[in-house]
Amino acid sequence: MNLACATCPVRDSAACSVLDEAERAVTAAAGRTRTLKRGETLFAAGDDNAACATLVSGALKVSATDIDGNEQILALVHPAGFIGELFAPFAQHDVVALTESQLCTFAKADLHRAVDAYPALTKALLRRSQEDLHATRSLLELTGNANAETRLAALIYDFARAASQSPCHPVAQFDLPLSRGEIANMLGLTIETVSRKLGDLEATGAIRRIGKRGIELIDPAHLQALSGRSRE
Template sequence: MSSILQTPQTVTTAAIPLPASPVNLADARIRGQWRPSAEQIADWSLDARIVHMFAEIGTPGTVARNGELYAEDDAVDNLYRIESGVIRTCKILNDGRRQIDGFYMAGDIVGLEFGRRHLYCAEAVSRATFRVVRMRTVHAQIETGGDMSCALWEMTARELYRSQQHILLLGRRSAQERVGCFLLAMANRIVGKDVLDTAGAAFDLPMSRQDMADYLGLTIETVSRTFTQLEATGVIALESARTLRLCNRSVLREMNG
């Protein structure tokens, strides 16, 4: 395919300056890992339509700790919106190794897959409450031509983003970095994004060391030891096994690469 004409419009190379952007790139790079840039997040405002759908036609429910929302290979026919508690999605290899794919908390949507059957199961880390709608209903809404399918796309894209960050975490990071990134992300998630510099805010980790290990691709002992190290170096302070404070966020942020 010999082409003589080069249209500079489409394909950019490293040599071509990026379009001017309000976002400081260096900054974006620093926090690239766990938090999408503010800009990115803004783009992803979850369609209010989804929220309303759950509020209006969702059926409330609860799961006890370790209870199952659905199992691996179950048909995909419900969509859940978590209202309280924490859900984990995970897969168990045939020799017993477990990989946790993600943790879902209030406001998160669980159960969204395009295929017919679930690849991962969904279980409650702690007792959780939620609302369910049937996928059939969601599909019906799509048929009506609203922008429901766009909302589904958005949600799936967000999941994809999380997965990609997770890949980065598992592929190229040390145990310290994994735990550090995880804690920073959890803190942001739990105490909120606005208290970035309120180093003092203590919060509770909802999941066990084993859950963290299975999310981070480490053993429970390594996770525990890493906590001890991070405490020894003053990066975090443990008030109890599950309650901690981030004392040095900049160190944690650096771990983000």
């Protein structure tokens, strides 16, 4: 399916937002829309033919598997995020959908032609890659230094910000794209600790849990303070 830029929910926040309408139309003609179901793989480790993509909706995880078959989640990709080998190779990593996800995909050759033709796009993709690197470093810093409550609060707050259409405020209600086991894996905690700390966050009035994965932010400022994200 060809791309529909006019109705794209990330047209003003993705890297392609730097293009004018004519440039966007030329670039979009080379792209395709792809939808992944939860658990479906976008790129597999060692895939030499991986395309490049912008995430339009949903969430993806970047993970690696050790020699014992244990998965380690290295990063998350939120809407407007760029995935591909232009700046950040995924040759040794799997990129898998955490929820049903829609993407704009481009063959690497087509994207290289686009960045050659439009220098502003190159700068935008580099800036996006730098932002993703900063987010990954922030997560690594959390898992290495912060206590369990801070780690979980930060992850929830980051998910709420990623789900929001506003650059300034987190969304009030959303579904966690990660299972408790995946959260534990990513934050270096046990599933029991994740469950207990979710209960603690609810007891303090920061959040309310809805069903298995639903989260409502009751006191976003309190959650932000607990997360250590106050100065960002």
